[in-house]
Amino acid sequence: MSLFTETAAWVEDEHRMFADTARKLFADEMTPNIDRWIEQGIVDREFWRTVGAQGVMGGAVPEQYGGFGGGYGFDAITVYEQGRAGDTGWGYGIQTIVIHYLMNYGSEEQKKRWGPGLVSGDIVAAIAMTEPGTGSDLQAVQTYAERDGNQYKINGSKTFITNGHTADIIIVVTKTDRNAGAKGVSLIVIETEGLEGFRRGRNLKKLGMKANDTAELFFEDVRVPTANLLGPEEGQGFYQLMNQLPWERLMIAITALGFIDFALAETIAYTQDRKAFGQRIMDFQNTRFKLAEMKTKAELLRSFVNDGIARLEAGKLDAATASMAKYWGSETQNQVMHECLQLFGGYGFMMEYPIARLYADSRVQMIYGGTNEIMKELIARSIDV
Numbered sequence: 001m002s003l004f005t006e007t008a009a010w011v012e013d014e015h016r017m018f019a020d021t022a023r024k025l026f027a028d029e030m031t032p033n034i035d036r037w038i039e040q041g042i043v044d045r046e047f048w049r050t051v052g053a054q055g056v057m058g059g060a061v062p063e064q065y066g067g068f069g070g071g072y073g074f075d076a077i078t079v080y081e082q083g084r085a086g087d088t089g090w091g092y093g094i095q096t097i098v099i100h101y102l103m104n105y106g107s108e109e110q111k112k113r114w115g116p117g118l119v120s121g122d123i124v125a126a127i128a129m130t131e132p133g134t135g136s137d138l139q140a141v142q143t144y145a146e147r148d149g150n151q152y153k154i155n156g157s158k159t160f161i162t163n164g165h166t167a168d169i170i171i172v173v174t175k176t177d178r179n180a181g182a183k184g185v186s187l188i189v190i191e192t193e194g195l196e197g198f199r200r201g202r203n204l205k206k207l208g209m210k211a212n213d214t215a216e217l218f219f220e221d222v223r224v225p226t227a228n229l230l231g232p233e234e235g236q237g238f239y240q241l242m243n244q245l246p247w248e249r250l251m252i253a254i255t256a257l258g259f260i261d262f263a264l265a266e267t268i269a270y271t272q273d274r275k276a277f278g279q280r281i282m283d284f285q286n287t288r289f290k291l292a293e294m295k296t297k298a299e300l301l302r303s304f305v306n307d308g309i310a311r312l313e314a315g316k317l318d319a320a321t322a323s324m325a326k327y328w329g330s331e332t333q334n335q336v337m338h339e340c341l342q343l344f345g346g347y348g349f350m351m352e353y354p355i356a357r358l359y360a361d362s363r364v365q366m367i368y369g370g371t372n373e374i375m376k377e378l379i380a381r382s383i384d385v
């Protein structure tokens, strides 16, 4: 299976070649390492550079900032192929989000400073929105950046931050004006190396995504130059977040499709092999109908995300449609994992079969990137005009 539908107009030969490269790279360098990454709770730092060397990261970055000037389609392929390989450890999803913030809102100097490293894997990125006291209600963040001459002094804490332990740069969602609500939110980039007052907490223990480093972050009088603000002026953060969230949300749906394709392939092979009552598990009508239902859902999702990628590339992916993709994609993913696991019987509950891990890894897709309840709120708002 591949990300593409047969008739997707956004797909060109370069995309197909890129997909082949990514699939081979992940088969060689990702799949054999997943179990070890899970054990250590973090992906090898070297893996980032290996992927960078193959040109599989930062597909949308223009040449002058270290990329090859493709579009969102290339990032979509990388994300899909990672899901198709059944991995949730490598935090590329966040890396691509940060890349798009930087390319859209960064100054020339910022793009030149961080762009090439983000594409090569020398720089790993994170974005820190969520705080212990606030997740869904983003404009209520408490982390505060006080202007002091040509510096910001940042105080506060963040939690659940993907790539939190690896990250060399982090976009921190802060308040620069505590009294201005959403208009007081600004995005400030910190460079973590040797940064005084910045501390990473525990690598959080999770139900799934165990190979990803998910961290608490603490800021105590952290000083960064005001030149690290993203965008020309303070107070743009909320608007910037709202503009970038459609990519993050579509990406979650693309990951869901990758996982579904992987789980279906594993389940089809298993049910063709395993026997009960003198016949293959595949020969029971229940199995055939379940697989038929799941395959249908996979194709519906494939069509929807291909349309989403085309809209995104045309600058026409609206918040409600991206929310539909995220909500429906992640729910479908969880339904499919549940049904696939059942078809494995007791073996489905054993960690040596990937379906057990995929089941656990899938759950968070309904939570991060905005919970599915928030997605439904956004969709409802587009109806109730």
Ligand SMILES: Cc1cc2nc3c(=O)[nH]c(=O)nc-3n(C[C@H](O)[C@H](O)[C@H](O)COP(=O)(O)OP(=O)(O)OC[C@H]3O[C@@H](n4cnc5c(N)ncnc54)[C@H](O)[C@@H]3O)c2cc1C
Pocket (backbone or CB within 6 Å): 094, 126, 127, 128, 129, 130, 133, 134, 135, 136, 137, 159, 160, 161, 162, 163, 206, 209, 214, 364, 367, 368, 369, 370, 371, 372, 373, 374, 377
């Ligand atoms: C593995 C993992 C990785 C993550 N990575 C990152 C990251 O890299 N960066 C980052 O900033 N964050 C990250 N997050 C945080 C994630 O985005 C938040 O957990 C999520 O947005 C929900 O926020 P919350 O946990 O505070 O839940 P809350 O906002 O407290 O929500 C609790 C419940 O209330 C519901 N609810 C809240 N508001 C409403 C409403 N208006 N209407 C109906 N229901 C509502 C929610 O849907 C949910 O069911 C990650 C989380 C996890 C688990």
